[in-house]
Each structure stands twice: as structure tokens, then as C-alpha cells.
Amino acid sequence: MITSADTSRHYVWSGHRGPLAQFAWLLALCALMGGLADAPSARAERQGIKAATAHVQILTVFDNYRVTAGLKSRWGFAAVVVTPNTTVLFDTGGSGSVLLTNMRRMKLDPQAVEAIFISHVHGDHLGGLGGFLAENSDVIVYIPASFPDSVRHMIRAAGAYFRDVIGPTEVVPGVLSTGPLGDGLEEQALVVDTNEGLVVMTGCAHPGIVRIVEAAHAQRPDRPIALVMGGFHLLSAGRSKVMRIIQAFRRLDVKRVAPSHCTGDAARRQFQKAYGDDYIAGGLGHIIELP
């Protein structure tokens, strides 16, 4: 049960119910009455399109922006993706103990995590991995193939497994990696294929946030982009650069945004102004629930 006091940090996805949406319902009703109804999953399967994942929850467990009192806020980012089939940890923040404390306070069991996805090598995303593996090593850690061997040794020494990611790949059903992007410092983004479309999760977006969203779109061009969330790396970006990014997001038809971590206050305000009701004020303790 969500009370009104919770609404700022608990975002329950609802579709737009404009005239077009009503028209779509009418069409669906006509199809149903005419015996033409078809389960979306069955139809998608025939067309060779993989079915989306239903009932996805995304909980931000590490962020320098905090939206819920009682959690430990530090520089860095981590989020937990919960689907009916699995639980994936995206990045680990800068400290294992802070990460685990926040997870427990948000009623998340570290033992439920089956896969860990590390976006890039920086300490504010990778630093909590060792501490987390000391708690739960029964996981597979997906890392960009360019990572130093010291990280692989650390994962193996903890008793966990790793997978080097070299290109676009499906980590677990419905949860994809864009593959490492960028020249020099490589970074991968996590893409969750939900009923509402793709949710693109970025750590620091060093390769450029637009390039990351384009890569996600190229991976599943038939799916809309429901949400882009995480660090957008715009701390030192000027207004015109942020405006160009917002225009690119419009071209890519990005429905909603939840920028946090290294996005910066000024860029966040610009996104909020441009996206209005479709701007989600994300941060530590925030929960997004997709149907």
C-alpha cells in the first residue's frame, strides 16, 4: 500500500491515458469482440520478438542524491533490479558496508542477488563489490572485458564467477548489456526490457548518454524507450549541451528520465523543465515499479 507521503520516492508507473490511449483500448475491445484477440506474448513470439519482462522493480540503493531519510548517502551509484525471475545488482557504489546497510534498510536480501553488473572501473561503482561478495558470493559478475585482471582475481578469490562482456549481450532473460562503449574508458549500460519498453540504466555515462541510449535502441529497435536513469555525467556541461541532449532524447522518443548521481543539479533542473510530469526525481531510496 502506497500512502501519499511515499509518492515522491515510490514511483508507480502509469501509462498516459490521452485520447490515443483510449482509441487503442477501443481497438483492442473491437478485436476481442471480433475474435481477433491475440496474447501479446504469443504474437511477439511468432514475430521472433522476445517477450518483455513484467512486474519489474528498480530500487536505487546507492546515490549521492537521497530521496529517503534513514539511508546512507555517499558519492557513487548502485541499483537493484527485481524481476519475477531474478534479482540483479547494477553497480555497487563506493563501499560494500554502505551498500549492504542501504539494501537491508530497503528490505532487500543480499542473498537474493544472482547477477552483478558493473558498468565501469571507477571506484564509486566498483568499490562496493568486494564487500558485497563477502556477504554473497553465489553470483556471476558481468564486467567489461577491458577490466584489469586484479578485478577477476578478486571475484575468483571471493568464490564468485565472472563473465567478460565484449559486445551487446543478454545477461539474464529480459536484461541486456549494451556491451562496452567508449574509447579509452569503457562502460556498459544495463537495459531492462519491460512491458512499458526499455529501461536504460547508466553508471556514469562516460561514453556519452546519447551514445548509450542509441546503443540500447539499436539492440531492440522494435521497443520504445520507457526510461533512462542513473548518472548522465553532465556536472560540467553547459546549458546548450544539455539542451542538445534533451533534443536527442526527444528524437529517440525517450518517454521518461530519472537522472541522478553525476548528472549535476543544473542539468537535472533542465531535464525537469523539459520533461515535466515525465521527470522522475530519482536518488537513494527511490523505487520505480513497472507493470
Ligand SMILES: [Zn+2]
Ligand atoms: Zn566514472
Ligand SMILES: [Zn+2]
Ligand atoms: Zn560515477
